[in-house]
Amino acid sequence: MADSRLPAPIPGGVADHFWTDAALRESLRARLLHSFHQWGYSDVLPPAFEYAETFDSRANPVLREELYRFVDRDGSLLALRADMTIPVARLVATRLHDAPMPQRFCYAGSIYRYGDTRAGQQREFWQAGVELIGEAAPAADAEILVLALAALRDAGIGQAGIDNAGVGHAGIGDIRLAVGHLGFFDALMAELSLSASGKDALFEAVDGRSDGALHKFLQGTNLTAEQRAVVAALPSLSGTDYDEILDRAQSLCLSDAMRTAIDAMRAILAHVSFYGDDGARSLYVDLSEIHNLGYYTGLTFEALTVGLGYPIASGGRYDSLIGTFGSGQPAVGLAINLDRILYLQQAAAPRSASGPLPAHVLVGGEADAAFHSAVAALRAALPELRVAADLAHRLDLSDFTAFAARVMPWLALWFDGECFVLSEGSQFQAQSGRLTISEVIELARTHMTSHAQRTAMTPEADGSR
């Protein structure tokens, strides 16, 4: 290399997204937001940083440790947005508390957590999600579960038919929603009245599904026979046969609070089944799922799919969080991890090398008033068309053939009235005679339509993916 300068480095855990990657990211973002809008959710754009205290007193210890903190010029301690739910809760509690409920919000943006970069999660990562605020009914929990499923399907995950045909998306498997309820475990903990270390030991045993650790906990703890029975059964209270699991859990309940949690689960799952078979088929009940970002109080869930060893979406009910800012409201929400979906899409359909978003038509010629009015006419006639102007008059057919054949389904060059069309990876072909603007528009329209038809038949052939 003639140029020996080092590239300007960026900190660990963040990435530049550009060309095809950025285009895919933006289109996924738009698609997810569109799904949320279809369900009646409105956009919210929380600030990128807040007072650190806003997160500190509401997040779990792990999330607290992962805050990016810095000092504002007035000396107050700030933190980068480490979560979307807490800022939305703040907004609703302090400014929208007297607006009509329920309130539905959706967002898509970056989250910053200063943690070890771990499986599928960098320090800046992207989330798209919703918050449904002011509705305590099980129907609200069910809406969130089914919306998670619907949005993931819209994003191309686990589309029925594609996997079974074995075509294209072999890596993107079906979705499973692992659903738990923190009320059950929290009420059990309340019954057991354990020491702090006992609580930790039980939490770790259940969280790790570790029979050895659970056995050790039971040996070292004084519990009644009834209490032992629930604790020992915890890891087995999970599976797809959720009626059986909830019946068994019901028979083990030690308190009304535990029974309330089971009843709530039943009501939520019944509501999910009202949406059709798809939701019910995806459910996996897991009463040993006790992960908590710090504010969950009831339903919690994770969306899982074949091909990825960690969740692609998660969420839950948080009935106490909004009240910590003032006026309380029940609420439930979900967050989808965009980076993980993009990873799945890439793994499923390996694409050609990344490149800039190419134009469909490149117009060359003397850049005068006539030139620009022709370009403008082309853009106005076909809003979907990407038209680039060759401002520097550099147009060279041979340069473009190799590049365009790689990234473009079709490309037209219109140069001083002469028009050349490249289609389906062959050579540029000159169109007969000099074309007028309306002839070029017609030509572009024909190519767009026939390309759209081909794309509809074979989705993975879409050059823009």
Added chain:
Amino acid sequence: MTSRSRKAPLVSTDPTTPDPTTPDPITVAPITVALPKGRLQGETLDHFAAAGLPVPGDFGRRLVVTSPDGSLRYLLAKPADVPTYVEYGAADLGVCGLDVLRESGREVYEPLLLPYGYCRLALAGHVDRPDYPLRWENQPRVATKYPRLAAAFFRERGVNAEIIELSGSVELGPLVGLAELIVDLVDTGHTLRANGLAELRVIMQSQAVLIANRASFRLRSQQIQAILSRLAAALPLDQPANTQ
């Protein structure tokens, strides 16, 4: 991930696979098990065979081997890498030592302790070192292959140890003046004694453990639970029974 070509022979050879006309992407692929190369490899295969699970006869030079009936796929990994393969879901299940798992800090499920690979992670020093509380140490130099566990052990006692990470022959540390203490696995203690060292504290008891990817455990629960219950049934009686 699951390619068409890998599915095809499986459907015809595995009698437990559901009706091949409706391939379910969640259940048709084999369960992948990450095995630790070396010390635990033989005992793990013996235990799997005793539990009636299909095991490969010989890996030869291959790193991935599918069992003859296609239901299990084994991959051979460096022991310290087993938790990584499992956390990312590159393997659904894995076997490693508890010491390696805790050192890795990886987020996986650990449903079953296995009855072999017993050893302890211990703090050792010169035989003639006087015994006094470790919290009296100022900033001891500790050589180890387990930097996270060693640092945490001292931190719990309010001591910020200087951790010197080595990748083997840790006993050399005190002999040549690199470190005054070591944290290492101890089985019989012969190596320590032969090098003029003595065990000072036990940091943790270790044994082999079956770990599972958190997503696979729930996505493919039927197959994984079937494997777990077979492995649990093959445990000696004094082992805690699998509660499932």
